[in-house]
Amino acid sequence: MHLYPICGIFWIIVGSVVIHINFFSSVVSYFVIRSLPLVDGEMYKIWSSPIPLYLSCYVFNVTNPDEVMQGQNPKLVEYGPIVYDEIYEKQVMDVDEELDEIVHTTTSKYTLNKKLSVPISRHDKVTVLNPAYIGAISMLTSLPPDFLKKYGDHIPKLFPNQSSIFLTVRPTDILFDGVKVSCNEKKYPELKMICETLDSYPSPAFRRSEKPGVYYLSMFQRTNGTIRGPFTVNRGLRNISRLGDITSYKGRRIQTVWNTDDCNTVKGTDTITWAPLIRAERFVTMFTIELCRSLEADYVKNVSSHGINGLKYAGKAKIWYPNNTKCFCQIEKDVLQCLPQGLVDIYDCQKMPGILSEPHFLHADPSLLTYAEGLYPNESLHETYIVIEPYTGAPLSGSKKIQVNLKLEKLPVKLLSNVSEGYFPIVWCANVRSLFRN
Ligand SMILES: *[C@@H]1O[C@H](CO)[C@@H](O)[C@H](O)[C@H]1NC(C)=O
Ligand SMILES: *[C@@H]1O[C@H](CO)[C@@H](O)[C@H](O)[C@H]1NC(C)=O
Ligand SMILES: *[C@@H]1O[C@H](CO)[C@@H](O)[C@H](O)[C@H]1NC(C)=O
Numbered sequence: 355m356h357l358y359p360i361c362g363i364f365w366i367i368v369g370s371v372v373i374h375i376n377f378f379s380s381v382v383s384y385f386v387i388r389s390l391p392l393v394d395g396e397m398y399k400i401w402s403s404p405i406p407l408y409l410s411c412y413v414f415n416v417t418n419p420d421e422v423m424q425g426q427n428p429k430l431v432e433y434g435p436i437v438y439d440e441i442y443e444k445q446v447m448d449v450d451e452e453l454d455e456i457v458h459t460t461t462s463k464y465t466l467n468k469k470l471s472v473p474i475s476r477h478d479k480v481t482v483l484n485p486a487y488i489g490a491i492s493m494l495t496s497l498p499p500d501f502l503k504k505y506g507d508h509i510p511k512l513f514p515n516q517s518s519i520f521l522t523v524r525p526t527d528i529l530f531d532g533v534k535v536s537c538n539e540k541k542y543p544e545l546k547m548i549c550e551t552l553d554s555y556p557s558p559a560f561r562r563s564e565k566p567g568v569y570y571l572s573m574f575q576r577t578n579g580t581i582r583g584p585f586t587v588n589r590g591l592r593n594i595s596r597l598g599d600i601t602s603y604k605g606r607r608i609q610t611v612w613n614t615d616d617c618n619t620v621k622g623t624d625t626i627t628w629a630p631l632i633r634a635e636r637f638v639t640m641f642t643i644e645l646c647r648s649l650e651a652d653y654v655k656n657v658s659s660h661g662i663n664g665l666k667y668a669g670k671a672k673i674w675y676p677n678n679t680k681c682f683c684q685i686e687k688d689v690l691q692c693l694p695q696g697l698v699d700i701y702d703c704q705k706m707p708g709i710l711s712e713p714h715f716l717h718a719d720p721s722l723l724t725y726a727e728g729l730y731p732n733e734s735l736h737e738t739y740i741v742i743e744p745y746t747g748a749p750l751s752g753s754k755k756i757q758v759n760l761k762l763e764k765l766p767v768k769l770l771s772n773v774s775e776g777y778f779p780i781v782w783c784a785n786v787r788s789l790f791r792n
């Protein structure tokens with residue numbers, strides 16, 4: 355965080371030099387290129403310094419939970435933003451001179467930013483579909499049928515004061531702080547099997563407390579301080595165009611998550627380091643670990659940010675066209691099972707149930723908007739974009755946006771016997787970077 359003003363100034367200087375001494379630009383490019391590769395030097399310092407970001411989230415408050423239980427479509431009201439300061443850091447583990455690559459991991463630490471968030475009082479509560487309930491049900495459905503019958507209706511007993519498939523909780527609790535989960539086997543002996551499973555195979559969404567049998571459920575706590583990777587990234591010493599390219603994730607250049615090698619190939623940048631002198635390329639590629647896949651953002655236009663010219667790239671609908679996404683479908687019994695356009699099932703990627711999309715189902719199959727009411731996709735609010743200073747590759751601003759959804763389905767347990775069925779939004783978050791942060 356403290357190094358941030360320094361790199362800001364560095365980029366602004368480079369930026370203004372490039373802009374004001376245009377006819378010298380080939381000379382400038384020469385020096386820029388010499389100082390850019392990720393070996394010692396200024397750029398390496400910036401690359402390896404902590405980067406401040408924001409994580410800005412909106413929770414979908416369900417205003418008619420009882421009616422949803424009886425088959426009505428959910429009515430949602432977006433609540434937020436709830437903003438967290440994020441410090442994104444890299445830890446260099448090794449350098450591979452041969453491949454011109456750095457091996458590193460990353461971590462992010464989050465703290466609530468009350469100033470930028472909506473005023474949240476102790477009494478403000480939102481109602482959301484319980485991700486642990488849907489997760490546990492989907493685990494039970496993979497077991498023999500009587501497991502679902504026997505245990506399916508007991509799961510809410512894990513949550514003190516909650517009796518249905520919904521949770522009514524403080525918004526900060528469901529995001530990071532945690533909603534209490536309590537294995538009260540004295541009161542509910544029928545929880546025994548579920549609690550033993552929880553103890554031996556804790557879900558990534560559950561944080562253990564000091565008390566045995568007490569956990570805290572949240573969407574993002576597990577990402578706070580957790581080491582991601584390792585990644586390998588190109589240093590750009592041999593070929594400057596490859597600077598910042600991620601070439602492997604968790605030791606694999608080709609993952610084993612999707613159907614084809616092409617879709618499994620790790621490629622693109624981490625959205626933070628970009629190669630210089632991208633002369634308005636048609637598109638840029640970024641590797642998104644939340645989705646275990648690379649995404650392309652298309653050139654949109656030139657924009658000016660505090661007097662610095664930048665190229666704006668944005669994720670467009672074509673990312674989700676069926677002809678581009680077949681290899682991300684699941685194969686069940688030799689049959690390709692594709693979700694509606696715009697949805698990604700992350701179970702194989704993150705080992706937890708979840709279906710990701712753009713916020714408000716932007717760029718997705720319009721039929722998804724006929725389920726939950728209260729969604730208004732709007733590119734200017736919901737698109738993922740990045741603005742890059744072309745000569746240095748410095749990102750001037752950017753925002754990566756993801757919505758977490760769960761599939762609600764009728765099943766032969768009491769609580770799910772009458773529910774309306776569909777893809778149910780829970781929360782959406784923007785990961786925001788701005789060079790001109792106050
Ligand atoms: C969520 O919706 C309920 C029902 O409409 C409402 O009572 C509650 O105040 C809302 N929560 C917030 C934080 O706005
Ligand atoms: C993240 O973890 C740190 C250290 O463990 C803690 O101080 C901080 O409150 C956590 N952030 C959130 C948003 O829970
Ligand atoms: C549950 O409700 C009871 C009584 O209303 C209250 O004393 C208790 O603190 C609540 N528990 C939680 C975890 O909110």
Ligand SMILES: *[C@@H]1O[C@H](CO)[C@@H](O)[C@H](O)[C@H]1NC(C)=O
Nearest residue numbers: 592593594595596597599629
């Ligand atoms: C440098 O990398 C770019 C992008 O991957 C590639 O198109 C180009 O052929 C490479 N140049 C050399 C000299 O290898």
Ligand SMILES: *[C@@H]1O[C@H](CO)[C@@H](O)[C@H](O)[C@H]1NC(C)=O
Nearest residue numbers: 633634655656663664665744
């Ligand atoms: C956008 O900026 C790039 C790099 O500075 C420049 O080459 C290009 O001509 C600009 N395009 C437009 C439409 O202004």
Ligand SMILES: *[C@@H]1O[C@H](CO)[C@@H](O)[C@H](O)[C@H]1NC(C)=O
Nearest residue numbers: 671672674675676677678679
């Ligand atoms: C994919 O489909 C879209 C429309 O559904 C079409 O416009 C586009 O040309 C197709 N792309 C390819 C590579 O076939």
Ligand SMILES: *[C@@H]1O[C@H](CO)[C@@H](O)[C@H](O)[C@H]1NC(C)=O
Nearest residue numbers: 729730731732733734735736
């Ligand atoms: C999209 O959002 C912008 C910014 O809030 C607003 O000005 C615009 O009217 C919205 N567009 C539509 C179609 O609602």
Ligand SMILES: *[C@@H]1O[C@H](CO)[C@@H](O)[C@H](O)[C@H]1NC(C)=O
Nearest residue numbers: 423424767768769770771772
């Ligand atoms: C589901 O609907 C049936 C028929 O209307 C009703 O008897 C039953 O009580 C409902 N179940 C729940 C859990 O509300």
